[in-house]
Amino acid sequence: MSLALDQAAWTAAKVVFAIFGFGLGIAGFLGWVERKQSAVMQDRIGANRASIFGFRALGLFHPIADAIKMLTKEDFVPRGADKTLHALAPMISLGAGLFCLAALPFGGTVTALGRAWDLQPIASPVGVPLVLAVLALGAHGIVMAGYASGSGYGLLGALRGAAQMVAYEVCLAASLAGVLFLYGTLDLQEAVLWQVRHGLWGIFVQPLAFLLFLTAGAAATKRAPFDLPEGESEIVGYHVEYSGMKFGMFLMTDFVESIVICGLVTALFLGGWSVPGLNLPGMGALGGLLMAASFSVKVLLLLFLLMQIRWTLPRFRFDQLLDLGWKNLLPLSLLNFLATIWGIYLWR
Amino acid sequence: MTVRPVERPRRTFGTQIYLLEVWRGLAITFRHLFVNLGRHALRALGVKTAAPGAVTIQYPEDPAVLGRRARTRHRLLKRGDGAPRCTACLLCETICPAKCIRITAEDAPDPRIEKRAKTFDIDLGLCVFCGYCVEACPVDAIRMDAQDVELSAYTRRDMIWNMPELLGDVPKLPRV
Ligand code: SF4
Numbered sequence: 001m002s003l004a005l006d007q008a009a010w011t012a013a014k015v016v017f018a019i020f021g022f023g024l025g026i027a028g029f030l031g032w033v034e035r036k037q038s039a040v041m042q043d044r045i046g047a048n049r050a051s052i053f054g055f056r057a058l059g060l061f062h063p064i065a066d067a068i069k070m071l072t073k074e075d076f077v078p079r080g081a082d083k084t085l086h087a088l089a090p091m092i093s094l095g096a097g098l099f100c101l102a103a104l105p106f107g108g109t110v111t112a113l114g115r116a117w118d119l120q121p122i123a124s125p126v127g128v129p130l131v132l133a134v135l136a137l138g139a140h141g142i143v144m145a146g147y148a149s150g151s152g153y154g155l156l157g158a159l160r161g162a163a164q165m166v167a168y169e170v171c172l173a174a175s176l177a178g179v180l181f182l183y184g185t186l187d188l189q190e191a192v193l194w195q196v197r198h199g200l201w202g203i204f205v206q207p208l209a210f211l212l213f214l215t216a217g218a219a220a221t222k223r224a225p226f227d228l229p230e231g232e233s234e235i236v237g238y239h240v241e242y243s244g245m246k247f248g249m250f251l252m253t254d255f256v257e258s259i260v261i262c263g264l265v266t267a268l269f270l271g272g273w274s275v276p277g278l279n280l281p282g283m284g285a286l287g288g289l290l291m292a293a294s295f296s297v298k299v300l301l302l303l304f305l306l307m308q309i310r311w312t313l314p315r316f317r318f319d320q321l322l323d324l325g326w327k328n329l330l331p332l333s334l335l336n337f338l339a340t341i342w343g344i345y346l347w348r
Numbered sequence: 349m350t351v352r353p354v355e356r357p358r359r360t361f362g363t364q365i366y367l368l369e370v371w372r373g374l375a376i377t378f379r380h381l382f383v384n385l386g387r388h389a390l391r392a393l394g395v396k397t398a399a400p401g402a403v404t405i406q407y408p409e410d411p412a413v414l415g416r417r418a419r420t421r422h423r424l425l426k427r428g429d430g431a432p433r434c435t436a437c438l439l440c441e442t443i444c445p446a447k448c449i450r451i452t453a454e455d456a457p458d459p460r461i462e463k464r465a466k467t468f469d470i471d472l473g474l475c476v477f478c479g480y481c482v483e484a485c486p487v488d489a490i491r492m493d494a495q496d497v498e499l500s501a502y503t504r505r506d507m508i509w510n511m512p513e514l515l516g517d518v519p520k521l522p523r524v
């Protein structure tokens with residue numbers, strides 16, 4: 001096989017793994033984690049009835065039952081809805097989230113079988129802005145969904161979503177300015193390598209940026225306490241007019257976006273695929289596996305923390321939400337950026 | 349009468365920046381999570397713990413826990429001599445907002461009693477469980493304390509309970 005073809009096949013394999021294995025796999029698993037974690041912390045048991053041949057497996061079959069239910073439910077499009085946009089919206093949302101997954105650095109470059117294997121599916125010198133930009137594209141899906149359903153509630157939810165996205169995408173990028181300036185790169189892989197070279201995780205250099213990014217990230221995924229665009233208890237949400245698998249795609253989007261945010265945090269603040277004390281790039285195939293494993297474990301731990309926050313805090317009021325974004329997170333991000341620049345300038 | 353003044357929680361800088369409060373909330377939920385997980389794990393291994401990991405009642409397998417005064421299915425009461433107390437005054441039928449009680453009256457053999465119910469049907473498929481019938485009854489002949497909440501049936505006709513069933517003389521079985 002020619003080298004170019006080989007390369008293309010390897011990239012395709014990586015992308016498929018990132019999207020289907022890592023992304024959708026974890027997203028499905030998160031549905032179970034969400035139920036069980038919230039149940040245990042609220043002194044309940046949680047969904048445990050779905051069974052296969054009498055085996056319940058702690059409710060692990062519920063995501064499968066969910067998927068079957070969503071696939072077989074009636075796909076309802078309300079009268080007055082724009083059919084094309086109505087169908088397109090969830091695809092845009094989910095597609096944008098899934099693309100971001102493929103740009104995460106699951107591992108560095110390892111040498112095995114006489115050639116170098118780069119474990120990042122889509123390597124790009126502008127990885128961070130790329131991921132943030134595509135993630136922000138998901139907001140189009142939300143606005144489209146609200147607009148196309150021909151329902152006032154959907155539209156209100158979409159408007160809330162749009163306002164929230166704009167407020168928090170700004171903070172998302174601004175909070176990263178300092179740390180990226182420090183790393184001197186926009187490439188996710190390079191950012192990880194900087195942390196490996198200096199033996200120092202970003203969270204210790206830029207703790208404030210970590211907090212700000214995590215907060216803004218939680219808001220960007222539209223999950224509680226920032227779930228105003230969905231507002232389940234208020235029946236105002238961009239997806240009120242959705243059912244069946246289209247609704248399922250919106251649900252998936254939330255999980256996928258959470259994974260993307262946690263992946264970004266891992267890469268930029270928690271040393272990415274690196275394990276302190278181990279020289280993974282020099283360990284060949286085993287090193288590659290360990291890289292992917294370490295990255296996944298860090299992402300899962302972060303998801304666990306986000307899930308706990310989601311079930312602990314009550315929802316913000318809408319003005320509080322915008323206040324937090326524009327009046328607190330954004331100025332703090334910019335101050336952090338300025339302080340970082342001054343720090344680097346004085347230190348040099 | 350005692351008045352207990354509750355001081356309004358003060359807004360300090362600590363609560364305003366919210367981060368500390370988030371940590372305090374997380375501390376509580378994390379504590380519950382890990383304590384419960386530990387209890388579940390210990391119980392799965394057969395170790396007895398002071399409390400179960402969850403307060404959940406596995407309802408269809410374990411019986412539902414009802415309060416003694418819970419408003420449940422209707423029940424017709426009997427006098428000391430075993431005859432139904434109901435005097436067929438129709439007050440309950442009149443007040444019922446769902447119009448789901450149907451009574452037919454007949455002469456009572458006891459000369460001191462004017463009437464008695466010949467049939468007494470309650471359509472539980474229509475009943476809204478308001479309890480007005482119990483309030484209205486002048487002779488305390490009907491109560492809603494049968495401690496029974498599993499009232500579903502496969503047909504609408506089976507939702508109708510007749511007098512012997514309400515008296516508890518015959519068990520409620522689906523009619524064929
Ligand atoms: S509880 Fe209310 S609705 Fe039901 S039978 Fe009595 S009066 Fe009628």
Ligand code: SF4
Pocket residue numbers: 433434435436437438439440441451481484485486487488489490
């Ligand atoms: S109000 Fe009491 S006595 Fe009168 S008909 Fe109803 S159950 Fe019988």
